[in-house]
Amino acid sequence: MTDRYSAWRLLREGVRSAPTWQPAWRKQTAPDSHYDAVVVGGGGHGLATAYYLAKNHGMRRVALVEKGWLGGGNTGRNTTAVRSNYFFPESVALYDLALRLYEGLSDELNYNVMLSQRGMLIAAHTPMQMEICTRIANAMRLNGVDGDLMTRGQALKRLPLLNRTADARYHCQGGIWQGRAGVARHDAVAWGYARAASALGVDIIENCTVTGLDVTDGAVSGVQTTRGAIRTERVGIAAAGATPGLAALVDVALPIHTYALQAFVSEPVKPCLDTVLLYLGTGTYVSQSDKGELVFGGGLDRVPTHGQRGNLPVQQVVVSGLLEMFPTFAQLKLLRQWAGVVDVVPDSSPIIGPVGPRGLFINCGWGTGGFKAIPAGGWLLAHLLATGEHHAISRPFDLDRFTTGRLIDEAAGSGIAH
Amino acid sequence: MQRFLCPFCGERDETEFHFGAEAGRHRPEPADRVDADAWYRYLHAQAAPRGPAREVWVHLSCGEFFLMERDTVTREVLGSSALPGREP
Numbered sequence: 001m002t003d004r005y006s007a008w009r010l011l012r013e014g015v016r017s018a019p020t021w022q023p024a025w026r027k028q029t030a031p032d033s034h035y036d037a038v039v040v041g042g043g044g045h046g047l048a049t050a051y052y053l054a055k056n057h058g059m060r061r062v063a064l065v066e067k068g069w070l071g072g073g074n075t076g077r078n079t080t081a082v083r084s085n086y087f088f089p090e091s092v093a094l095y096d097l098a099l100r101l102y103e104g105l106s107d108e109l110n111y112n113v114m115l116s117q118r119g120m121l122i123a124a125h126t127p128m129q130m131e132i133c134t135r136i137a138n139a140m141r142l143n144g145v146d147g148d149l150m151t152r153g154q155a156l157k158r159l160p161l162l163n164r165t166a167d168a169r170y171h172c173q174g175g176i177w178q179g180r181a182g183v184a185r186h187d188a189v190a191w192g193y194a195r196a197a198s199a200l201g202v203d204i205i206e207n208c209t210v211t212g213l214d215v216t217d218g219a220v221s222g223v224q225t226t227r228g229a230i231r232t233e234r235v236g237i238a239a240a241g242a243t244p245g246l247a248a249l250v251d252v253a254l255p256i257h258t259y260a261l262q263a264f265v266s267e268p269v270k271p272c273l274d275t276v277l278l279y280l281g282t283g284t285y286v287s288q289s290d291k292g293e294l295v296f297g298g299g300l301d302r303v304p305t306h307g308q309r310g311n312l313p314v315q316q317v318v319v320s321g322l323l324e325m326f327p328t329f330a331q332l333k334l335l336r337q338w339a340g341v342v343d344v345v346p347d348s349s350p351i352i353g354p355v356g357p358r359g360l361f362i363n364c365g366w367g368t369g370g371f372k373a374i375p376a377g378g379w380l381l382a383h384l385l386a387t388g389e390h391h392a393i394s395r396p397f398d399l400d401r402f403t404t405g406r407l408i409d410e411a412a413g414s415g416i417a418h
Numbered sequence: 419m420q421r422f423l424c425p426f427c428g429e430r431d432e433t434e435f436h437f438g439a440e441a442g443r444h445r446p447e448p449a450d451r452v453d454a455d456a457w458y459r460y461l462h463a464q465a466a467p468r469g470p471a472r473e474v475w476v477h478l479s480c481g482e483f484f485l486m487e488r489d490t491v492t493r494e495v496l497g498s499s500a501l502p503g504r505e506p
Contacts, residue, residue, distance in 0.1 A: 244466035255462035258490075303420070304437055306468045306490045312419045313433050346462060402462045403454040 005110050024191055025070075025198035028063075028205045034231040035063040035203070037385050038223050040210050040246060041239035042066025043075040044186075044371065045363050047193035047204075048378020049236055049385070051109075054200035056379070057386035062202045063232075065225055067209040067242070071190030074240050077308075077340035078371040079263050079297045081276050081287065083120050083181035084145050087136055087413030090396040091349060092143035094376055097393055099180060101375030111192030113184045114290065120181035120276040121155060125170035129280050133176045136414055140178070150177040158275055161326050169324055170281030181276060183287055189374055213249045213360070220359035236361045236385045238377065241306060241341030243364040250356040254364070255346055255402050260301040260339040261368050262310030264318065266332040268292030277325070280415070284321030294329060296322050299417060300344065300368065310339040342367050347407035348416060352380050353390060353398035361385055362399075368417065423498045424477040425484050426506045434479045440465055441472035441485055470496065 003009070003022050013019040036059050039050045043066075050064040066072075082102055084095035106112050124130045133149060140147025151174045156162060162172055198204055205227060212224030213235065222231045237246050241258045268291050278285035286296035298318035301311050315337065323330050345351060345365035350373070355362050363381040366373055380394040390398065401407055410416045420432040446452040446460050465471075468491060475486045475498075482504065487496040500506055 244464065245468055248465070253459065253463035253465060255458075256464055256466050258466050302437065303432060303493070304466070304471075304473075304490060305493060306466075307493055311432070313431075403458045405454075 024195040025204055028203040030227055031063050031065065031203065031205050031208070031225065031230050033229070034061070036061040036232065037234040037236065038062075038230055038232045039064045040223070040235065040237045041242070042068075042070045042194075042204065042206065043073045043238065043240065044071065044189050044193065044374035045238035045366075045377040045381065046236075047190055047197060048374050049238055049363065049381040050202045050204075050378075051193045051197040051200070052379050052382035053385060054197060054202055056382060059386060060201040062197075063205060063230060064197070064202060065205045065208040065210060065223070067207070069206050070194055070204070071187055074340040074342065074370055075186055075190045075374075077263065077338055078186055079285070079287070079295050080183040080186045080289075080371060081120065081181070081285070082115070082184055082372040083178055083276070084372075085120065085122065085136070085140055085147060085176060085178045085181065085414065086410055086416065087139045088408050088410065089143050090408050091410055091413075092140065092145055093393050094350075094397065095373060096145050097379065098373045098376035101379065102184060103180075105189070105192065105375060109192040109196045111188060111195055113188045113192055115182065115184045116290070117180050117182040118275050118287075119177060119179045120278065121150060121158065121175050121177050123155060123175040123277060123279045123281075124173045125279075125281040126173065130173050130175075132415065133174070137176045139413075140176075146178055146180050148177045148179070150174045159273070159277060161272055161328055163325055163327050165327075170279065175280070183276060183289075186371060189371075193378070210246060210249075213246075213357075215250060215357045218357055220357050234359045234361075234385050236363065236381045238363040238381060240343050240364065240366065240370060243343055243362060247355065247362065250360065252356045254351065254355075254362075254399070256343045256365060257304050258306055258341050259303075259344055260305050260307065260310050261297070261342045262301065262314060262318065262337060262339045263295065263297040264315075264334060265289075265336045266294040266329065267335050269294075269332065279321065279325050282321030282324050284318050284325065286322060286325070293335065294322075294332065300342070301339070306341055308339055308341055310337065342370070344368075347401075347409040348411040349408040350377070350397055351399050352377070352394040353384065353400070355399055420493060422475070422486065422495060424480065424482065425498055425500045426480050426482050427477060430477065430479065434477060436476050436478055438474040438476050438483060441474050474501070
């Protein structure tokens with residue numbers, strides 16, 4: 001389990017007749033009876049939480065329980081973009097913590113998460129949208145992250161296949177550019193955190209559903225699972241669309257609606273798009289994977305659901321948006337389409353903090369944008385679990401903002417819909 | 419494309435409908451004596467049930483709000499009816 005990956009190791013194992021590769025993480029089939037902390041949810045946020053509990057806070061008796069398999073939820077169902085181009089200082093602090101951690105993650109985890117900072121353009125097609133883009137780029141700079149305004153000429157140079165014919169419906173005027181944004185390999189993020197957490201002693205238990213939360217004298221005292229009961233005084237929930245059901249176990253109702261969010265992949269082609277593009281006119285965003293596929297998506301489905309599949313009307317909107325931006329992509333075959341269930345909050349910002357009985361903490365409400373925030377979500381939930389107190393960056397995202405009214409409305413601020 | 423049942427117009431494409439709210443929410447009164455926590459429960463707290471759900475939807479074409487029962491996992495429509503006092 002302490003195998004160190006390196007070019008030398010790859011070469012050595014490659015020429016051996018019987019390679020000695022070990023599983024990346026220990027497969028624990030049954031939990032122990034007691035842990036110092038239990039993390040519910042084996043997606044990116046849960047795995048990062050378990051890792052940072054061990055790494056930052058020295059907690060070794062940590063269990064992570066996952067009802068399916070690691071990274072099988074939204075971590076394996078997203079479009080892999082990472083960025084911190086938000087409007088409010090609280091949001092930029094949060095998402096840029098994640099981006100900075102991503103920048104060092106491959107080294108830290110000794111696992112190549114294939115971070116590719118190819119830049120992201122949010123493209124505008126009207127003078128009014130350019131004014132909004134200017135406002136957001138200014139906000140990003142005031143918040144200390146890299147935001148630039150891109151001209152039409154610069155954008156077309158970067159995106160040579162973009163529709164620039166006279167009959168195009170949306171003529172690109174330029175937009176907001178963040179050079180540090182990009183993509184990362186989503187499965188590698190989950191597997192890398194799992195491997196590193198496992199090496200530090202975290203027990204990872206898959207196919208283990210939480211069925212109850214024990215509360216004694218107003219404090220968490222244990223977790224009931226399909227693989228037995230676990231005694232613990234600290235529980236962290238990082239379960240995206242499954243969060244409302246888990247919170248309901250302790251009679252907490254969260255400000256969450258669940259929707260399906262779809263994504264699409266085309267057949268692979270040679271490199272033709274070297275950035276992440278979000279077009280305000282069509283609502284469609286696209287990047288090209290290292291394998292050559294075009295990975296794209298758009299807005300939420302309009303019908304609240306827990307079913308992990310999309311519906312046809314939104315597929316049509318997203319695909320037609322892609323073809324409006326890049327008419328030449330009409331030649332490509334669509335390889336796959338899928339959906340994840342996302343937890344959408346009224347102000348489009350996540351919820352991180354204590355909830356219900358003492359010792360219970362949640363990290364949820366990331367909506368359509370959880371992947372980019374994985375390192376920060378894990379870092380902050382681990383801080384809450386270990387210390388019982390908010391980190392300065394997570395404090396504004398506490399659930400209490402819905403009673404105090406101090407919302408962080410990124411849908412209004414940066415136009416980000418989730 | 420899914421088809422939903424408007425009690426006033428019959429079965430129509432899902433694109434003609436908009437989700438309103440989970441059914442059974444009542445505005446707390448009197449408003450000037452409602453505390454912040456009760457406002458939270460009325461305005462924001464959701465059950466987001468997995469499985470059968472009772473919801474208020476609006477049929478955008480006719481403008482009528484109505485009750486719909488659905489399964490949020492299978493997406494099966496279990497029934498729909500007019501709101502009290504709004505029978506067609």
